[in-house]
Structure formats: structure tokens, C-alpha cells
Amino acid sequence: MTPSFLSKVGWRVLGVVWLCTVGMVGMVSAQDIAADAVAALRERVTANCNTPDLVGPVERQVLCDGLLRVGLRQDYPRFGEDGANGPVGYEADIARDIAARLGVEVAFVPVTPINRIAKLGSAEIDLVIATMGHNTQRDPTVHFLRPHYFQSETIVVGRATTGPLEWEDLETRLVCTTVGNYSNVILAPRVGRLMLFPRPQQLIDAMENEMCPLIAQDDTLLIPLINPVDGVTRFERKLGFAPVPWGMAMPLGVSEEMSSVMRQILIEMHRDGTFLRYALDHGLPTAFLTEESARWRSEACAGSPQDCLTPPLDVQLEPSAVAGIADLIENTLAQSLGLELRLGFMESEVAWRLFLGGLGTSILAVILSVVATVLLSFAVASLLVSQLGPIRILGQTLVTIFLNVPTFLVLVIMSTLMIWAFSYSFTTAMASAILAICGINGCYAGSAIAEAHVVTTGTATSSRFMQSVGVASIPLNGYIFNAVRGISAATVVGVPDLVNALNDITAFSGAQTFYYWLLVIFYIAAVLVTGLALRRAMPLFVPGWRA
Amino acid sequence: MTLFDVLTLDFLLAFLQGLTLNLSTALIVLVTVLPIAFVLAMGMNSRHALVSRPIEAFIKLLQALPVFVVLFFMSGVLTDRSPLLVPFRGNLPLMLLVLGQTPYVMAYGADQFSAMLSRLQRRDRRQALLIIPSIGRAFQMVVTTSCFGAALGVPEAMSVVIFTAEQLPDEATQIMFYAVASLMFLVILRICLIPFRVVHSVFDKRIVASGKVAA
Numbered sequence A: 001m002t003p004s005f006l007s008k009v010g011w012r013v014l015g016v017v018w019l020c021t022v023g024m025v026g027m028v029s030a031q032d033i034a035a036d037a038v039a040a041l042r043e044r045v046t047a048n049c050n051t052p053d054l055v056g057p058v059e060r061q062v063l064c065d066g067l068l069r070v071g072l073r074q075d076y077p078r079f080g081e082d083g084a085n086g087p088v089g090y091e092a093d094i095a096r097d098i099a100a101r102l103g104v105e106v107a108f109v110p111v112t113p114i115n116r117i118a119k120l121g122s123a124e125i126d127l128v129i130a131t132m133g134h135n136t137q138r139d140p141t142v143h144f145l146r147p148h149y150f151q152s153e154t155i156v157v158g159r160a161t162t163g164p165l166e167w168e169d170l171e172t173r174l175v176c177t178t179v180g181n182y183s184n185v186i187l188a189p190r191v192g193r194l195m196l197f198p199r200p201q202q203l204i205d206a207m208e209n210e211m212c213p214l215i216a217q218d219d220t221l222l223i224p225l226i227n228p229v230d231g232v233t234r235f236e237r238k239l240g241f242a243p244v245p246w247g248m249a250m251p252l253g254v255s256e257e258m259s260s261v262m263r264q265i266l267i268e269m270h271r272d273g274t275f276l277r278y279a280l281d282h283g284l285p286t287a288f289l290t291e292e293s294a295r296w297r298s299e300a301c302a303g304s305p306q307d308c309l310t311p312p313l314d315v316q317l318e319p320s321a322v323a324g325i326a327d328l329i330e331n332t333l334a335q336s337l338g339l340e341l342r343l344g345f346m347e348s349e350v351a352w353r354l355f356l357g358g359l360g361t362s363i364l365a366v367i368l369s370v371v372a373t374v375l376l377s378f379a380v381a382s383l384l385v386s387q388l389g390p391i392r393i394l395g396q397t398l399v400t401i402f403l404n405v406p407t408f409l410v411l412v413i414m415s416t417l418m419i420w421a422f423s424y425s426f427t428t429a430m431a432s433a434i435l436a437i438c439g440i441n442g443c444y445a446g447s448a449i450a451e452a453h454v455v456t457t458g459t460a461t462s463s464r465f466m467q468s469v470g471v472a473s474i475p476l477n478g479y480i481f482n483a484v485r486g487i488s489a490a491t492v493v494g495v496p497d498l499v500n501a502l503n504d505i506t507a508f509s510g511a512q513t514f515y516y517w518l519l520v521i522f523y524i525a526a527v528l529v530t531g532l533a534l535r536r537a538m539p540l541f542v543p544g545w546r547a
Numbered sequence B: 001m002t003l004f005d006v007l008t009l010d011f012l013l014a015f016l017q018g019l020t021l022n023l024s025t026a027l028i029v030l031v032t033v034l035p036i037a038f039v040l041a042m043g044m045n046s047r048h049a050l051v052s053r054p055i056e057a058f059i060k061l062l063q064a065l066p067v068f069v070v071l072f073f074m075s076g077v078l079t080d081r082s083p084l085l086v087p088f089r090g091n092l093p094l095m096l097l098v099l100g101q102t103p104y105v106m107a108y109g110a111d112q113f114s115a116m117l118s119r120l121q122r123r124d125r126r127q128a129l130l131i132i133p134s135i136g137r138a139f140q141m142v143v144t145t146s147c148f149g150a151a152l153g154v155p156e157a158m159s160v161v162i163f164t165a166e167q168l169p170d171e172a173t174q175i176m177f178y179a180v181a182s183l184m185f186l187v188i189l190r191i192c193l194i195p196f197r198v199v200h201s202v203f204d205k206r207i208v209a210s211g212k213v214a215a
Helices: A003-047 A057-064 A090-102 A116-121 A167-172 A184-190 A200-208 A219-226 A256-271 A274-281 A287-297 A299-303 A323-337 A349-384 A389-404 A407-421 A426-454 A464-471 A473-493 A498-509 A512-541 B009-044 B049-064 B067-077 B083-088 B092-121 B131-152 B157-166 B171-214
Strands: A067-072 A080-083 A086-088 A105-110 A127-129 A143-159 A174-178 A193-197 A214-218 A235-250
Touching (some): A003 A090, A067 A090, A090 A105, A090 A127, A116 A127, A143 A219, A143 A256, A167 A184, A184 A349, A184 A498, A193 A200, A349 A473, A349 A498, A389 A426, A407 B131, A407 B171, A498 A512, A498 B067, A512 B049, A512 B067, B009 B131, B009 B171, B131 B157, B157 B171
Antiparallel strands (some): A080 A086, A127 A235
């Protein structure tokens, strides 16, 4: 037996013992309060079933018609799935239990994350229990019921054969995740590079196909990966962060009386260990529910339940100093051109900081790439035109290697050499990217200068070498442009440039297409500005510069 | 794990399997994009400025686009439900690589064809034939730049190299492994150029021979 198996069995035994011993204590009083509340509501509502003005639509539907219509996901393993006799899973069990406590029948309505709130609004369902995180953004759109019935967190999963991971280790690592997660706000600034996927299943496939060494996603989605049915654990949880409480919800405008009854039922389900039992039945993480069960049985929460309700997760990002300008631009574009544009990178402090950092790094990379390509081309040309045979052979070898190995491989080799010789840092990442991209273009340009060297003799005002540079100025100009464009690939060795920054911002704010257009515009502008700068500056240093 | 533990037949087969994606990308891009590039080149060589100028500007714009950024753009925007996927029989990685390389090859091809047309106008057939090695170089470039797919989750040859290197214990061993991988790429890329050189040589000899007969 493996330690992880023992640990799993141990937790289950502890959970059952916990339920048997402490669950019984809180059960009697809690059940009484909830049952009394249900009875009182039923009495008032059923007496007025024929008087619609005196009864809210939800109460009438549930208690007069005797049917609780629950919106449930049917595509979420262990929470809501299709079974032989109707939906099965943690949330399906909870829905049946709540209906039983209300003394009504239950009808399940399939919902998705996209339509679950709309179906509540259109009165197609009375209650939604559908893996819905309770956050400040969503809170005003429906009537969330508390206490929360589950809590998920984002976990970073890697191969079980690799060692443990600390947050500091992520600074140099590639982490794959899905677009649009709130937790990416925390993840993005702390990892070397994010690779984004549209759907969680693609993420899991990428991990299994060895494309992604680490993936970050909601723990409930990764349970099958880290606790597989066959018991062979290939992947494990390395880190966890960003806990999100899950709430069930009723339509806005539901009466305080109905809401209070539901709250009593949920408190009761925590106190008597119902939530914990269902979680154990479906192999879900139980740390949160164990804690909640103990909390709701405490005297403090029994005496003042309202004070024990936990708030929704605050997902409002701190606004940036230029958020007002972003709003102004967005409103002006909307009013004058009817253009709906969201400048997410200017709205929050974290996104604006990432954007400015990326922009600064990219501008630095572009400047360095121009200078380095010129210098390296001179160096390579000097080797190629040397009068010493061994030095010429060295130059030829360099050119052959740089020109026949994929750019990505050259980048990776340079990066590995740098980390081996020094250690990973911004400087080493930038230096390896510059050496790789400018090395390749410098070799091409150096070869062009060396070819021109054959047909030049030097003039009275310039040396033969500088005259060769002037003759080769058109290809040299082209290779400098190539380096400027190519430096965008520096992100693959962890340079926190604009590609990296906009990718990170996309990870939590969506709107991929807009950010990618920004990137394209930046690099086109970089090429144009470089062209202008070369046209003005190079003739000062190179006589006969014609480009 | 040592260098010799990873340099196995399994690695070689996985590498070659990944390489088929790089090579098929290069073939598809050249076959589909070069005819469009040829049409653009005819437009560039047009005597009417109204036709040639906009096309030249368009080509300059395409030349300014970094291949990595275009690939990155495509990887974020394209999905496996995209209608564009139909001609690629549902193969999203292949579609991503092909569409990502298209702007660059279109610009490069248009430039090369434009030069070829100018040489033909000057009746310099031998110089015009240089289009063949130029296409060979384009093939080589597409194969090497498609290796960026490894950074975007595409299972091509470079991704096999990266994954295998990650299993090695230290940077020194990884560098030795990368040296071997570089050699493999170098040999393959040189081999890729051979057919283009042979075809060029055959046609060049024919032109030279026909010139002698005419003389």
C-alpha cells in the first residue's frame, strides 16, 4: 500500500468517525430549527396558494405545486452527471436532500455555466446548484444562499515523479492554464510563461501528452487526473491557491422568509454532516466541509448564525491610475463610432503594471537586438575575412550551425548555457535571447559583408572592411529588421516582454484578439521606427551606407 | 537518467513522427501560398502604379509581421471548432502552423517571383531559374520556424526534443543532448535542400546547353 492510499483511507475513516461522533450532537437542535422554519413557511404559503399577491412566485411553485425545479450541470464528473436513474453526483444528492427537507418533489433541469443565471431569471428553475463560485461580480445578479456548500481552489499539478514545488520555482517555469480564470491574476505575475488553452479538457490532454509540464486549474476538474480510477498516480498536486466558495442561488426577489428557510436548511446540512457525507461518497476534497461542519456546530455560530456567514470572494481588481482614461476612451469610441472596445490592460493595477513592464522590456529588447545584430555581424564578418585559416574555419562553423538549426533550438541552447554558467535571472534570459536571435541574423549579415569583401579594395576615406559593410548595407538592413521582428520569440525563454505581458493579461481578462492586434501593431511600429533610425544613424558610421 | 538513456529508438521515432508535421506544414504552405505569391508578384511588376503600389505596401506590411507573433495570434484565436479546420481534416496543430507561416511565405514568395519576372523580362533565364533554390530556402525556413509550434502546444519535432531534454538531470547533459538534436536538424535541413539543388542544376544545364546550340 502506498502512503497516498493510506492517507486517502485515513481521511475517509476520520471523516466517518467525525460524522458519527459530532454529527449527532448538533443534529437534534439544528433539525428542529430548520423543520420549524419549513413548517411555518408551508403553513403560511399553502393557506394563500389561491391568492397570488400574498405569495411569492418561488414559494408558490415550490410549496403550492410541491415541486422544486433545480438547475444542475450534467457534464461535471462527481458533481452532476447523467446516471441510469437520473442525475448523480454531489450536487444531485444535495438537491434531492433539500427537496426532501422541504417536503416536495425534485425536478432536474440541465444547465451550463452560460445559461444557469439566465434560467433563474426566466423562472425556468427555482434553485441553481451548478458549480457556481460566489464572487462579488456575480453576487448582485442572483440571490445567493449561504452558507456555501463547497469550496474549490486552483491547484498546480505536475508529474508525481518530479520533486515538490515552491512558488519561487515557478518563476522560470512554463505553466499551462485556461483563458479567463480569475486565479490567473495571481498566477500570471509569478510564473515564467503561461500557455493558454480554451478548455480544461485540452489542458488535461496537453499534460497527458507531455506538452505541458505543469497545469493550473480548478481542483474539482483535476480530481480524475490526480486520483485516477485505476489507482496509478502519475500526476500530483504541487501547489494550491485562490480558494473560491461555491454558492447555490435562487432568483432575485425571492422573499426573505423563503431565503431564511433555505439558510436554515444549509446550516443544518453543515451541522449534521450531510455535505461532508456526500463529499466523501463522491471522493471530493473535504477539508473545507470539515472545517465548516465544526464551525456551524460551535456555540458562536449557533448563537449568531448571521455573523458566521462568509462573504463572497472579492474579485474586484484594484483600479489603475489610468482607469479613468480607459473609461473615457471606451465611452468616446462607443458613442462616436459605436465601437465596443474594452481596454482591460488599462483598467486594473495588476494589468497596467504587467503591460508597462512588458512594453519597457520589449522596447529594450528591440534596441539591444539592433545594436547586437550590427556588432555580431561585424564580428562574424571579421572572422570570415581573417587572413588566418583557423579563424576563418571558426567563422564558417559558427555560420553553419546558426543557419541550419531552428531558431527555437538556438534559443533554448543559449538559455540553457546561460543558466548553466550563471543562474536564471532577467539579465540571463534577455542575454540568451539577444545572443540567439541576433547571432542568427548576425551570421547572415556577416556572410553578406564577407561576400562584399571579395569585391572591394578600400578607398582613400574608408577601410576595405567598412567599404564592404557599405556595399552589403541592403542585406544588413534586412537582417536587422529580421532581428527586430524575431526578438518577439524571446518570450519562450522567459523574457517578460510584451508578448508575455499581453498573454498574462489575456489569461485573466479574456479579449484575446484585441491584445494580439496590439502585439502585431507594436512589432510593425518597431520595424518602421528601426528603419527610420537606421536611415539616419548608419550613414554617420558607415561610409557608403545605401539602405 | 543519462544522455544515452534518452537517445533511444523510441526518441528517434517520436522525433521523426513530430518532424512529419513540420515537413507537411512546409509542403502545404508552399503548394497553397506560392501560387498566390506569384499572382501578387505579377501585380508588383505591373506598369500601373495603381496596381503595383498597393500590392508593394501590402507585401511590406506582411514582411514586418513576426512569424512568432502570428503563430501566437493564431494559437489564441483559432479553435478546434473553427470552420477553417475543414480542409485540414480536424488537425488543429497543422492548421495553426500553416496559417501562421502564410504571411511570411507570401511576402517572401512575392519578392522572389517579382525578381524572377524582372529577370525574365531582361531575358536572363539562368538568373530567373534562381527561383528554384529560393523556394528550397523557403521550405527550409518554414520547417525551422514551424519549430516555434513547440512553444504553443503543437506536437512537432522540437516539442519532442524539449520534452526529452526536461527528463535529463542537469544543464550540462541537456546541452550535450541539444547538440545531438542540432546535428539531427542540420542533417535533415541540408537533405531537404538537395532536391531543389538537383532540379535547379538540371534546368540550368539545359539552358546552358540550349544556349550553346543556338550559338
